[in-house]
Amino acid sequence: MTTLTAHNETTGAPFYRLTAADRCDSCGAQAYIAAEVNGSELLFCAHHGRKYEEKLRAVATSWHDETARLNDEA
Numbered sequence: 712m713t714t715l716t717a718h719n720e721t722t723g724a725p726f727y728r729l730t731a732a733d734r735c736d737s738c739g740a741q742a743y744i745a746a747e748v749n750g751s752e753l754l755f756c757a758h759h760g761r762k763y764e765e766k767l768r769a770v771a772t773s774w775h776d777e778t779a780r781l782n783d784e785a
């Protein structure tokens with residue numbers, strides 16, 4: 712597991728920074744979307760990220776979406 716992280720850092724492979732330890736602020740599921748709003752980061756699972764995306768994108772200063780990983784891992 713640790714070698715995978717080091718590998719990504721050295722090769723510049725697709726950068727995924729959310730881990731299983733990052734949980735959705737709404738339901739506690741694993742987070743795949745991170746939005747920065749007013750200097751604080753909000754984390755959402757794919758379901759709630761999509762649900763709140765329209766509202767959040769209007770106010771978020773950054774939008775980080777890793778939901779593509781869900782397809783990769785399927």
Ligand SMILES: [Zn+2]
Binds near residue numbers: 738756
């Ligand atoms: Zn959720």
